[in-house]
Amino acid sequence: MSTVTAMTQITTAHEVRLTAHGRPGLERFRIVETPVPVPGPGQVLVRNRYLAMRAAMGLLMAGGEPTMPAYRPGEAMWGPAVGEVVAGDWTPGILVAHDLGWREYALLEAAGVRELPELADPVAHLAQAETAYAGLVEAARLRPGDTVFVSSAAGSIGTMAGQIARLKGAGRVVGSAGSAAKVAWLVGELGFDAAFDHHEEALAERLREVAPEGVDVYFDNVGGEQLVAAIEVANPGARMALCGALAGQTGRTGQGLATVDTRALIAKRISLRGFTARDHPGLGREEIAGWLRDGRLTVPVTRFAGLREAPRALLELLDGRHTGTVIVEL
Numbered sequence: 001m002s003t004v005t006a007m008t009q010i011t012t013a014h015e016v017r018l019t020a021h022g023r024p025g026l027e028r029f030r031i032v033e034t035p036v037p038v039p040g041p042g043q044v045l046v047r048n049r050y051l052a053m054r055a056a057m058g059l060l061m062a063g064g065e066p067t068m069p070a071y072r073p074g075e076a077m078w079g080p081a082v083g084e085v086v087a088g089d090w091t092p093g094i095l096v097a098h099d100l101g102w103r104e105y106a107l108l109e110a111a112g113v114r115e116l117p118e119l120a121d122p123v124a125h126l127a128q129a130e131t132a133y134a135g136l137v138e139a140a141r142l143r144p145g146d147t148v149f150v151s152s153a154a155g156s157i158g159t160m161a162g163q164i165a166r167l168k169g170a171g172r173v174v175g176s177a178g179s180a181a182k183v184a185w186l187v188g189e190l191g192f193d194a195a196f197d198h199h200e201e202a203l204a205e206r207l208r209e210v211a212p213e214g215v216d217v218y219f220d221n222v223g224g225e226q227l228v229a230a231i232e233v234a235n236p237g238a239r240m241a242l243c244g245a246l247a248g249q250t251g252r253t254g255q256g257l258a259t260v261d262t263r264a265l266i267a268k269r270i271s272l273r274g275f276t277a278r279d280h281p282g283l284g285r286e287e288i289a290g291w292l293r294d295g296r297l298t299v300p301v302t303r304f305a306g307l308r309e310a311p312r313a314l315l316e317l318l319d320g321r322h323t324g325t326v327i328v329e330l
């Protein structure tokens with residue numbers, strides 16, 4: 001889409017801006033032409049190659065996510081990206097990860113940029129395997145033989161958490177997802193022992209059907225009613241890693257809150273631990289790279305082509321239409 005002929009010439013590129021806060025819809029995005037930035041001392045210019053779409057962007061668009069930098073109307077949105085250095089302080093061609101997605105070119109301070117090791121598919125850098133690893137190993141203290149329940153199991157982190165739980169010795173891995181097709185995919189393609197559709201009634205009963213011997217570890221991407229169900233089906237001493245709050249996060253539903261009966265937590269000595277991958281930088285990185293190399297960990301991806309497709313990619317993600325990590329290739 002960009003009209004670059006050489007990095008030394010004046011060039012134009014494109015970025016996606018938020019028009020106004022509100023319920024995510026196509027009218028909230030504007031694609032604008034911009035000059036390609038020129039790197040100054042200590043800066044690098046990066047040509048973005050892969051942009052990751054995330055559910056949290058829904059709430060950022062709605063203007064209601066206080067734990068992350070806000071999306072400002074009239075400005076380019078931000079999000080995870082992998083790109084290639086094309087000018088500035090670093091050697092052209094180096095692959096880097098950063099948060100200035102939603103645009104073709106990103107101008108970055110070299111000091112804050114992380115060079116990426118080579119992976120067969122660079123998209124794997126955006127698949128959040130390290131987040132899943134930190135949740136299972138650090139927050140939930142996964143033990144061999146555990147029965148692990150992963151919510152939003154067909155999503156970006158969920159697909160990693162289910163596979164990593166198995167690789168780290170879980171005895172049974174079960175999940176929830178938003179459609180019968182996703183449930184079948186989790187079991188048929190991704191190695192889950194069983195799964196259920198979270199739109200069904202009586203979630204605790206559904207969970208008990210797929211985990212008849214109870215849940216030892218819950219990897220919680222969702223919060224709300226699924227957390228309540230997990231507590232109900234938890235075994236004594238169960239450990240719950242609170243990773244995300246999708247039930248209230250997409251900016252499209254008013255769900256998200258649920259009442260937890262703390263007596264069950266006390267009686268069953270359940271621990272709930274919120275965590276963020278940022279607190280465990282690099283944890284599991286070598287092990288994950290090894291699994292990717294030998295094919296034991298796969299990275300499910302839904303791909304879109306071109307920046308103009310990015311709004312649709314995000315909106316469809318928020319509607320639960322895709323599996324794995326949703327990527328826009330530029």
Ligand SMILES: NC(=O)c1ccc[n+]([C@@H]2O[C@H](COP(=O)([O-])OP(=O)(O)OC[C@H]3O[C@@H](n4cnc5c(N)ncnc54)[C@H](OP(=O)(O)O)[C@@H]3O)[C@@H](O)[C@H]2O)c1
Nearest residue numbers: 054055155156157177178243244245246247275276277320
């Ligand atoms: N703690 C950390 O360090 C950390 C780091 C990164 C992200 N996170 C958080 O982890 C969570 C998962 O992230 P992700 O990137 O894996 O998400 P994602 O793949 O972007 O999630 C998309 C999926 O969310 C599901 N979903 C949407 N609305 C839902 C609802 N109301 N109830 C249940 N599921 C819903 C849909 O799947 P279905 O069709 O299956 O419903 C959709 O496909 C997010 O809350 C994110 O903010 C935490």
